[in-house]
Structure formats: structure tokens, C-alpha cells
Amino acid sequence: MTAKIIDGKAIAEQNLNKLKKEIIERENEGIRPPCLAVILVGDDPASSIYVNKKKSACENVGIKSVSHQLPSDTTQSYLNNLINTLNQDKDVDGILVQSPLPKHLDEDLIIELISPNKDVDGFHPFNIGSLAIRQPRLRSCTPYGVIKMLKASNIKLEGLDATIRLLERQEDGQWRIKPSIPAAQLMAEAGDVPIPPYLKRESQVSDQERYQTVFAQQSGAVAAPTAGLHFTPELLEELRARGVSIHFITLHVGIGTFRNLREEDLINNRLHSEWYSIPSETLIALRECKRHGGAVFACGTTVTRTLESAYLEFPTYFVLDEDNPLNLRDILSISSYTNIFIREGFTFHVVDGLLTNFHLPKSSLLMLVSAFAGRERVLRAYRHAIASRYRFFSYGDAMLIPPPR
Numbered sequence: 001m002t003a004k005i006i007d008g009k010a011i012a013e014q015n016l017n018k019l020k021k022e023i024i025e026r027e028n029e030g031i032r033p034p035c036l037a038v039i040l041v042g043d044d045p046a047s048s049i050y051v052n053k054k055k056s057a058c059e060n061v062g063i064k065s066v067s068h069q070l071p072s073d074t075t076q077s078y079l080n081n082l083i084n085t086l087n088q089d090k091d092v093d094g095i096l097v098q099s100p101l102p103k104h105l106d107e108d109l110i111i112e113l114i115s116p117n118k119d120v121d122g123f124h125p126f127n128i129g130s131l132a133i134r135q136p137r138l139r140s141c142t143p144y145g146v147i148k149m150l151k152a153s154n155i156k157l158e159g160l161d162a163t164i165r166l167l168e169r170q171e172d173g174q175w176r177i178k179p180s181i182p183a184a185q186l187m188a189e190a191g192d193v194p195i196p197p198y199l200k201r202e203s204q205v206s207d208q209e210r211y212q213t214v215f216a217q218q219s220g221a222v223a224a225p226t227a228g229l230h231f232t233p234e235l236l237e238e239l240r241a242r243g244v245s246i247h248f249i250t251l252h253v254g255i256g257t258f259r260n261l262r263e264e265d266l267i268n269n270r271l272h273s274e275w276y277s278i279p280s281e282t283l284i285a286l287r288e289c290k291r292h293g294g295a296v297f298a299c300g301t302t303v304t305r306t307l308e309s310a311y312l313e314f315p316t317y318f319v320l321d322e323d324n325p326l327n328l329r330d331i332l333s334i335s336s337y338t339n340i341f342i343r344e345g346f347t348f349h350v351v352d353g354l355l356t357n358f359h360l361p362k363s364s365l366l367m368l369v370s371a372f373a374g375r376e377r378v379l380r381a382y383r384h385a386i387a388s389r390y391r392f393f394s395y396g397d398a399m400l401i402p403p404p405r
Contacts, residue, residue: 011152016061023062035064036094036120037086041079041105042072047098054096066092072102079105080113087115094120184219194222196394198360211394220252220275226357226394227300245289247282251275251306251338270339271364276306277335283317286350290318295403297353301365304372307350309338318350342368344375352403358385358392373401 023033040051058065086092095118101107116126122140130137167176179186193203193211213228252275298304311318314334354372359365370378390397
């Protein structure tokens with residue numbers, strides 16, 4: 001999904017200015033300004049800063065803020081009585097008890113004591129229940145603020161009904177999630193075409209067709225294998241007419257393809273993990289090609305990484321000799337994950353030639369191409385491409401690296 005930067009500060013400023021104007025209009029009509037009562041128990045530094053910021057924000061828009069700062073040994077009964085008093089005070093419109101509370105105080109009881117009509121946090125069971133049946137009264141400010149920002153940014157929410165639970169943070173900073181609806185449905189309803197971030201624009205309707213290869217069949221990748229964008233059905237038919245045998249694999253390109261190399265990548269000698277599948281027809285074609293002295297050309301670095309990774313994990317599917325009498329009938333489809341880091345010194349076992357685009361500097365893709373063709377050879381090609389004003393990256397030009405003579 002393409003990222004869209006939301007200017008939260010600008011949106012907040014607009015909302016605050018609007019609120020300030022409404023309060024002034026109310027006062028001109030003889031209506032008193034709203035009043036927020038804040039209760040702070042103890043001397044937690046972070047809580048004190050947070051309460052002061054709330055007070056300052058109230059004053060800036062004309063809301064009256066009354067702070068009740070209590071010592072950390074405040075009793076449960078004293079706090080209960082204070083909340084009951086504020087509930088009955090007609091000049092107090094909202095009550096907020098700052099968390100965390102000292103351990104001897106029952107926070108659940110405190111939440112239930114606050115009048116649902118004055119529950120600024122929206123934590124009272126009545127308010128949560130109303131929200132659950134889609135009849136919200138006072139809503140929690142953080143998620144409601146997010147919704148207002150999304151609407152102010154013209155991001156449509158109508159028709160969307162899903163929650164996402166964060167399960168586990170991965171080593172690479174990504175999260176495993178569990179959406180409340182099928183992931184494919186969630187992406188279809190709320191997703192966007194994941195064009196590369198270096199295009200520096202939002203995705204367009206035309207990207208749904210343009211940023212897709214002619215042989216794409218299964219959903220699951222976060223980016224298109226860009227070398228494949230050069231092909232059309234007509235070009236594939238022309239290649240077949242000239243005797244080129246074309247076969248397919250599946251690789252779910254991951255978000256790591258956009259990431260610059262990190263020091264730990266070099267130390268661990270591995271990259272982000274991506275799922276792949278190679279059908280039996282392709283495996284058989286590869287073995288027959290090699291057996292008859294043919295050359296295997298990979299369409300892009302993703303295909304190269306997949307084939308070489310599969311060879312390292314399933315070598316018997318690729319090599320036929322006296323020690324490996326595997327019959328062609330025994331070859332099945334294989335599926336696994338690739339995380340190999342192909343760089344200088346890597347020995348290629350499957351790929352003989354490579355069609356690839358011009359890649360970003362400091363990327364693993366550029367290192368793979370350099371490992372395949374030789375660093376100096378690739379640098380000469382890039383200097384020629386720059387001098388000739390070739391297009392780089394996803395919607396750019398490509399180069400064909402043939403097998404060494």
C-alpha cells in the first residue's frame with residue numbers, strides 16, 4: 001500500500017481554530033465556555049507534563065480547565081467523593097482522571113464512577129457499549145482524532161469495517177497482524193496500488209494496469225517485478241515464435257525490496273524473506289534446458305534470487321547425474337522462502353543470462369547484478385545509461401546481460 005503522509009499538526013490547528021470560533025460565538029450568545037475538570041493523583045513527571053499540555057490547549061481555544069492535583073496517598077473514598085461532586089457540578093462539562101493511578105486505587109471503579117455524560121475519555125462501560133452497537137456518545141479521543149484526520153485528508157472510510165490486531169514485531173521492524181476480515185478483502189477495500197516510494201506521487205487508476213506484469217496471476221506481492229513490465233502478450237508470442245521457451249514461477253516480493261542495505265545484512269549475509277513457488281513444469285524445463293546445453297535467462301533479479309535459492313535448498317531437482325537418478329516423473333512443485341544475499345563471490349548454478357532494470361544505489365538488487373556481471377562491467381553500463389539519459393528504476397529501461405562467451 002502506498003504511504004500517504006498526513007500533516008496532523010496542520011489538521012489539528014484547523015480544528016482548534018474552528019473550535020475556538022465556535023466557543024466565541026457561544027459566549028456572544030451568553031453561553032458560558034465549556035469546563036474540563038482534570039484530576040491528577042501523585043507526582044508522575046510524564047502525567048504532569050501531559051496535564052499541563054491539556055490545560056494549555058484548553059486555554060488556547062477558550063475552554064475553562066480546572067485541575068485537581070492530589071497527593072499520591074489520596075484515599076479511594078476521597079477520590080470517589082471528589083468525582084461525585086464533579087458529577088453533580090452543573091458548571092463542569094467533562095471529567096478526566098489522568099492515568100496511571102497509584103496502585104492502591106481501583107482504576108476500574110473510578111472509570112465507572114464518572115458520569116457517562118462527562119466521561120471525556122469515553123472509557124465508561126455505557127459509552128463503550130454504545131460504541132459497540134454503533135450508537136456512539138462520547139468517544140475515546142485518540143481513535144476519534146485519527147478518524148477526523150483521515151476524513152480531513154479525504155481518505156474514505158465509508159464501507160470499511162475492520163480491526164487489525166498486532167501479533168508480533170519481526171526482526172526487520174515489520175509486524176505480523178490479524179485483521180478481523182480476510183486480508184485480501186481488507187486490501188481490496190482499503191488498499192492502494194503499492195507503487196515504489198521513490199516515484200514521489202500517489203498511485204493513480206492507471207497504475208492498476210501499468211504497474212502489473214502480463215504474467216501476474218496470484219496476489220501477494222507488495223511490488224511488481226519490474227523487469228517483467230517490459231513484456232506484452234505480443235512480445236511473448238514473438239519470442240516463442242523464435243524458439244524461446246517461456247516458463248513461470250511465483251515470488252511474493254516483500255517490502256524489503258525498497259529498503260537500503262543495512263550493516264546487519266552484510267554481517268548476517270541474508271536479506272528479507274520472500275515466499276516463492278516453482279511449478280513442476282518449470283523445474284522440468286530447467287533440467288531439460290541444462291541437459292541439452294541451453295541457456296537459462298532470468299527475467300529480473302527476483303527470478304534470479306528465487307532460482308538460485310531453490311537450487312541451494314533443493315539441488316536434486318536441478319542436477320541429473322549418476323548419484324541423482326531422479327526421474328522427470330518424480331519432480332513435483334516446490335515452495336519455500338528465500339532470504340539469500342547474492343553479492344560478489346556468489347556462484348550461480350541456474351541462471352546464465354539476466355534481463356534487469358537499472359537499480360537504486362545502496363540496494364541489494366544492484367549488488368546481485370554486480371555479482372552476476374562483474375562490478376566494473378556494471379559500472380560501465382551505468383555510466384553509459386546516465387550519459388545516454390536512460391530511464392532508471394521501475395518504469396525505466398532495461399539491460400540484457402548475456403552469458404559470458
